[in-house]
Amino acid sequence: MASFRFLAPALLALALGGVPLPASAQSFNDTQRGDIESIVRNYLIAHPEVLEEAMTELSKRQSAAEAEKHEAGVSKNADAIFNSPRGVMLGNKDGDVTFVEFFDYNCGYCKRAMADMMELMKADPKLKVVLKEFPVLSAGSVEAAQVAVAVRMQDPTGKKYLDFHQKLLGGRGAADKARAMAVAKEVGLDMGKLEKDLASSEVKNTIEENFKLAEAMGMNGTPSYVIGKQVVIGAVGVDSLKEKIGIARCGKATC
Template sequence: MPTFRSLAIVALALCVAPVAVRAQSFSDTQRGEIERIIKDYLVAHPEVLEEMSAELTKRQAVAEAEKHQAAVKKNADVIFNSPRGVVVGNRDGDVTFVEFFDYNCGYCKHAMTDMLSLMKSDPKLKVVLKEFPVLGPGSVEAAQVAVAVRMQDPTGKKYLDFHQKLLSGRGQADKARAVAAAKEAGLDMARLDKDMASPEVRATLEENFKLAEDMGLNGTPSYVIGKQVVVGAVGLDNLTKKIGEARCGKATC
């Protein structure tokens, strides 16, 4: 019985080395025999397919992480320091935690609770919020109001209040609900209305979408923590580990 190594070499010759195959083609009989041997081996040893799948998944994850790290490095200044991001944590923190969110994202509600817990437990954490409205027109309207809130609140304190009120509320987020949340948070409504017509609103959302595109983000919540991109509501424990890795190279410093 041929070894798996010999079978792999044959399979490689058939599948990924067409030039060599053209130089010395297999006959139909030889090809049929090779295919039979490979099939029989895999039927007898199906665990090989699991090993192959696991290895492929591992390599894809490594490649994706390398792609994300390259995108973060390329866009680092805009990701971490853009004046269009809303800083609600320690502005001089040693680790920057960036969240891309949508006001109509159910998972973002849980993610907000995680973020608030992190801010409370980690006074050295710089938190940056970026509107990323991917869930329809209502999300875009809410994000436009959010940008206008940021424009009149350089401290981020009223923005955070507005953010919690809108994200934790029931029903579809849209302009009406966002304006109501802004009013409840104590914003200047006349200025809010004026700022919503500013080119800065469009520029902010375009910047955020460009960053998301460069990093391959297509959903919310998504995070950039140190050099790492984290996609999805992964939970408080996982976020804490990523912050530790960014801070000192390990999950717990």
């Protein structure tokens, strides 16, 4: 039987099945390959914890690779992420930390995350908040996002947009154009101008920009955030977001 040390480079490839073997292992004959498979099987049965250790290490490496991609995406696109006029600016426009949220009006987790955002703005007077429409869930989501962009176009201060945003995202039922337009009317927007702006290229360009930014940072769901150099995926809760803001502000969770 071939020695374990000599066969070690080929063990994992054989265990995974279908994974190409290293060149040094491809010269094994059928008997040797059978010996290797037997060694792998017996070892894993005797030491099943190795599989858990391997999966833990794999998860760590994948997380590190994702974090590297996130940070590279933020660095390359920082100006568009934090300062694009196509984002809705809320909170302290001159804040020392910028909190960017990508959201979908039909995202249940985004509804919960909206309360987190409002709490953060209220508690942190130095926080700048940027909202970016990222309609990934349905055609209705795209329609609602288009109306939201048109709302932003006639409300550069963001005050009516925030009212619109809270009512549409916090309301019941699916969001689509009809519902978004009804909310826009409710908050007192100019409906004629809204219809005109909906047909403008700015609406299409804004949503396309948001999708490109999300793709560059490896985002594929909502809510997703950019806080400093950090990309945060999912509704992680207000306490976790506060920690990320602290890290962006002073390098630690609590300044």
